[in-house]
Amino acid sequence: MLPASLIKRKPLISPETDYSTLSNYKDFKVLKSFFDIELNFKKNLIVGSIKYNLLTLNKIDKIVLDSSFIDIESIKVNNIDNPFKILSRIEPLGSALEIPFNTSLNNEIELLINFKTTKESTALQWLKNSDEIDYVFTQLEPIHARSLFPCFDTPSIKSKFGAIIKSKFPVVFSGLPLDSTGDIYKFEQEIPIPSYLIAIASGNIISSKIGPRSTIYAEPEMLQDSINEFKDDVENFIQISENLITPYIWTNYDFLINPPSFPYGGMENPNITFVTPTLISYDKSQVDVIAHELAHSWSGNNVTNCSWEHFYLNEGWTVYLERLITSTGKNGEIDEKFRHFQYIQGWNDLIDSINSLPKYEYSKLVQDLEKGKVDPDDTFSSVPYEKGSNFLFNLEYQLGGLNEFKPFIKFYFKKFEKSSIDTYQFIESLYEFYSKDDKKIKILDDFDWDLWLFTPGLPPKFPFDTTLVDQVSNLVKLWEAKIPEFTTEEAFKEFFDQDEHTKVYNSFSSPQKILFIDLLIDLKWTPISSISIINIYKDLDESRNTEIKFRLFKFKLLNKLTQFYLDLADWLATVGRMKYVRPSYRLLNEVDHKLAVETFQKNKDFYHPIATNLVKKDLGL
Numbered sequence: 001m002l003p004a005s006l007i008k009r010k011p012l013i014s015p016e017t018d019y020s021t022l023s024n025y026k027d028f029k030v031l032k033s034f035f036d037i038e039l040n041f042k043k044n045l046i047v048g049s050i051k052y053n054l055l056t057l058n059k060i061d062k063i064v065l066d067s068s069f070i071d072i073e074s075i076k077v078n079n080i081d082n083p084f085k086i087l088s089r090i091e092p093l094g095s096a097l098e099i100p101f102n103t104s105l106n107n108e109i110e111l112l113i114n115f116k117t118t119k120e121s122t123a124l125q126w127l128k129n130s131d132e133i134d135y136v137f138t139q140l141e142p143i144h145a146r147s148l149f150p151c152f153d154t155p156s157i158k159s160k161f162g163a164i165i166k167s168k169f170p171v172v173f174s175g176l177p178l179d180s181t182g183d184i185y186k187f188e189q190e191i192p193i194p195s196y197l198i199a200i201a202s203g204n205i206i207s208s209k210i211g212p213r214s215t216i217y218a219e220p221e222m223l224q225d226s227i228n229e230f231k232d233d234v235e236n237f238i239q240i241s242e243n244l245i246t247p248y249i250w251t252n253y254d255f256l257i258n259p260p261s262f263p264y265g266g267m268e269n270p271n272i273t274f275v276t277p278t279l280i281s282y283d284k285s286q287v288d289v290i291a292h293e294l295a296h297s298w299s300g301n302n303v304t305n306c307s308w309e310h311f312y313l314n315e316g317w318t319v320y321l322e323r324l325i326t327s328t329g330k331n332g333e334i335d336e337k338f339r340h341f342q343y344i345q346g347w348n349d350l351i352d353s354i355n356s357l358p359k360y361e362y363s364k365l366v367q368d369l370e371k372g373k374v375d376p377d378d379t380f381s382s383v384p385y386e387k388g389s390n391f392l393f394n395l396e397y398q399l400g401g402l403n404e405f406k407p408f409i410k411f412y413f414k415k416f417e418k419s420s421i422d423t424y425q426f427i428e429s430l431y432e433f434y435s436k437d438d439k440k441i442k443i444l445d446d447f448d449w450d451l452w453l454f455t456p457g458l459p460p461k462f463p464f465d466t467t468l469v470d471q472v473s474n475l476v477k478l479w480e481a482k483i484p485e486f487t488t489e490e491a492f493k494e495f496f497d498q499d500e501h502t503k504v505y506n507s508f509s510s511p512q513k514i515l516f517i518d519l520l521i522d523l524k525w526t527p528i529s530s531i532s533i534i535n536i537y538k539d540l541d542e543s544r545n546t547e548i549k550f551r552l553f554k555f556k557l558l559n560k561l562t563q564f565y566l567d568l569a570d571w572l573a574t575v576g577r578m579k580y581v582r583p584s585y586r587l588l589n590e591v592d593h594k595l596a597v598e599t600f601q602k603n604k605d606f607y608h609p610i611a612t613n614l615v616k617k618d619l620g621l
């Protein structure tokens, strides 16, 4: 049984209601959904229909769907024209689409809606690549599906999907491809998925098989580099995950390298993860993002958060699994030192993230979206990721370590497969799994659920193993001591050239080099020492790894090295990943407001609409 503090909060009906939808989703089961659409690159619109086969779970007098900046042309219910109304917009949820229709419980309805997207749609980015060739991609999580098609836009509702998509370019979709003929592309998603996991992209896309169940899709100039970067890890990651969790149910794990304006590192669209080209680092150092998106095949895409208030059930679980996957060595054993290293890095992100949140309240693990008033895009941060994965890591430790916790992982993903759940159901499943073990139940009873789940701010810090961090911080301490002492670049250079320092630095792994820069950033630099250190670690300054590049810009701007401001402005014209773009504009804004605003005005059409909106807010425009 749940502890009293949680019973008090638990709703009568599970899972909890999703208030970030205007639809009457609780009245239906969606048996099947079918797209028949055309991508129109002349008008930058999607035109066509969505057909729903619904089963009523209550007596109803209307069907209400979500919509946002889409036009509805006509609606048929059971093949007969039906009236409809688009209600006025309520921010941030959009416009309810009301379809009056009376029927009793347990009836099947066929609902056919002809619609088209508009220029304002936040779900789509239409663009031209560097060769002036058209391209379009969708990004629907969390609540942008309603801006692509009228739907029950809630992660609580899942449906099988079929799709016929007409386009002058090759198309990918979040399902398995069926035969395509000419400009008609067909897909099938046999596993029920929520609307936020629908994905479409089309452009000059080619593909290459990189594993027994994996194909990589990209524009031609990106394909070979992408293959080299990812081919060695993908199948290996799938097998590690299957051992750790449950069998992979989606048949294929394919992914698409999107153009640079893609606003996220990756998006776990079933059968076709979308990723940013900035993952291509030429040293495989960002394959953890692939491990992350792959892990969503279990946490998120199979067991799904029932609303965005429980978003950490998607992302916290995924980071937890991702770190187990990337810490598993060739012998199948977990490199715990490396796993701890990743958690320490994540902890530093969590501190930064909590400090830069628009509202301190957003640092709760279970969010309060105020019955739909708060836009889940506005509460997005590292909190669900890092506080969420730390929550699981602490539970694992308290319950006796990984060997004791692993059977629960399998149990959880089996128990809730293909469903959408809330936090209470998750905790209840822990109690259920350990019910025969009094000691473990006592541990669960003593766990401070309230602190972890409902209290803002940093959670208690785990005493992580610091071996891999110490190797880096020892070198950083040496530098720290020399900053006030050395007054010329030569002095720094000579010091660095001492054999043992070079050896230590060269032994660093890519994640350690990233930490190295993070720790250097935290020191107090003089003008001569800051420029010296950049010139000394030339390999970092010239790195093609965007994680390193971004941190170097951060170092340069925080130390007011004005000669690099324009370089950052130039770089901002080439990347759209929000993880870099938003903090970069904030940094630039702090040192040179005029340049920040000018740069943003110049690039705003390049960025994705979601990114443009958020940067605008960040810059106070």
Ligand code: BES
Pocket: 141, 142, 263, 264, 265, 266, 267, 268, 288, 289, 292, 293, 296, 315, 380, 385, 579
């Ligand atoms: N599902 C997220 C991306 C997302 C979250 C899109 C919320 C829209 C709203 C994806 O799995 C993700 O977490 N991507 C991370 C990568 C990662 C390794 C933490 C990213 O984009 O940086």
Ligand code: ZN
Pocket: 292, 293, 296, 314, 315, 318
């Ligand atoms: Zn994720």
